[in-house]
Amino acid sequence: MSVARHPATPAPESPWQTTLRGFAARFGERVAVASRGRTLTFAQLAGQADAVRAAVIEAGAGTGEPVAIFARNGPGVVVASYGVMASGAAEFVVDLNLGPDDVSYALGIMNVRHALVERSELRRVASLGLNVLVLEDVIAHPARPIAAPPFDARAWGKAIMTSGTTGRPKAIIHRHDRRWYAHVLLRSHLPFAPGAADRVLLMTAYAHGAALIAAAWLESGASIELIDGVDVAYADELFARGEVTAVFAPPTVSC
Numbered sequence: 001m002s003v004a005r006h007p008a009t010p011a012p013e014s015p016w017q018t019t020l021r022g023f024a025a026r027f028g029e030r031v032a033v034a035s036r037g038r039t040l041t042f043a044q045l046a047g048q049a050d051a052v053r054a055a056v057i058e059a060g061a062g063t064g065e066p067v068a069i070f071a072r073n074g075p076g077v078v079v080a081s082y083g084v085m086a087s088g089a090a091e092f093v094v095d096l097n098l099g100p101d102d103v104s105y106a107l108g109i110m111n112v113r114h115a116l117v118e119r120s121e122l123r124r125v126a127s128l129g130l131n132v133l134v135l136e137d138v139i140a141h142p143a144r145p146i147a148a149p150p151f152d153a154r155a156w157g158k159a160i161m162t163s164g165t166t167g168r169p170k171a172i173i174h175r176h177d178r179r180w181y182a183h184v185l186l187r188s189h190l191p192f193a194p195g196a197a198d199r200v201l202l203m204t205a206y207a208h209g210a211a212l213i214a215a216a217w218l219e220s221g222a223s224i225e226l227i228d229g230v231d232v233a234y235a236d237e238l239f240a241r242g243e244v245t246a247v248f249a250p251p252t253v254s255c
Contacts, residue, residue: 012151015180016085017053019219020046027221030196033075033214034225036234040075042218045082048139052083052116054146055138059131061089061114064155064176068107068115069093070125073228076135077206078214080116085176088149089114090156095207096121098161102169104128106161110171153177160207187216194222194245201225201235201247213248 023032027042034040040048061067067089071077077093084091092112094103106112107128115130116138125132157176161169174182194200200217202210202224214224225244227234238244 012153014086014088014148014151014176016082017148020049020082020086023218027196030221031223032218033078034199034223035074035227038075040078045075045079045218047142048079049082049086051139051141051143052080052135053086053148054143055133056084056087056089056114056116057146057148058144059114059133061087063088063149063152064090064157065114066090066092066110066112066156066159068112068130070096070115070117070121071135071206072096072118072120073202073206073210073226075226076118076139078218078224078226079139080135081206081211084116085157085179086148088151088155088176090159090173090176092159093207093211095161095205096124097205098169100124102161106169106171110159151176153180182212183215183219186212187220190216191246194220196221198222198245199225199243201227201238201244201249203227203230203235203247203249210248 023042024046029041029043031039032042032045056067067084069077069080069084069091071080081091081093113131115125116133116135117125118135153176155176156173157179158174160172162172163169194217199222200213202213204210214226217224225238235247
């Protein structure tokens, strides 16, 4: 008696990895991220994030394991964010406004072992005992072919820290599936549907709300201008030149 063999069910893939492939295929050479004249196309974002994904997996970061990202607002932090998420690990974009004691405390309570660090921030992490991946070195070469582990939607996907105004900062954890639902819901509730000709100006920390807004715009095929800190004069220049169509900021900035 012969037994019919059925093809194995493919392992579930991270929606972030699927999104990155879509970036390259759908939007290609359009600008995804701009920052004071530096630009990153959607194809470049996809390729560099894939290099991060592979490096994080090769470093031994497990599914749902927090990986710290030390990067200023700009193309690098976006690449690192998507790459870590696509690996199945949990991204922890460190708010660089936190003091060294609070950063060390945050890393400790989450048992962080690995960090992606821009070269300019290496001194900040020198004494923290982390396995450091220098972001510029990681993205300088194409990703080595390496398969991601099966995607676990219930694993940790993102960690953020509270501001610490009422005591030591506390960790807030989002599962991968709930982070993805947040992206979908935010895109459906934007004041208008952004398109290829639209760009949003983001001046607040990528560790907090700017990351969600960035993803909502990028996944709609629009672009972001991501700068490190509030700069009203620069914002006025961008609006005068018609280079941005929206701005995301708290009322104290936007007013």
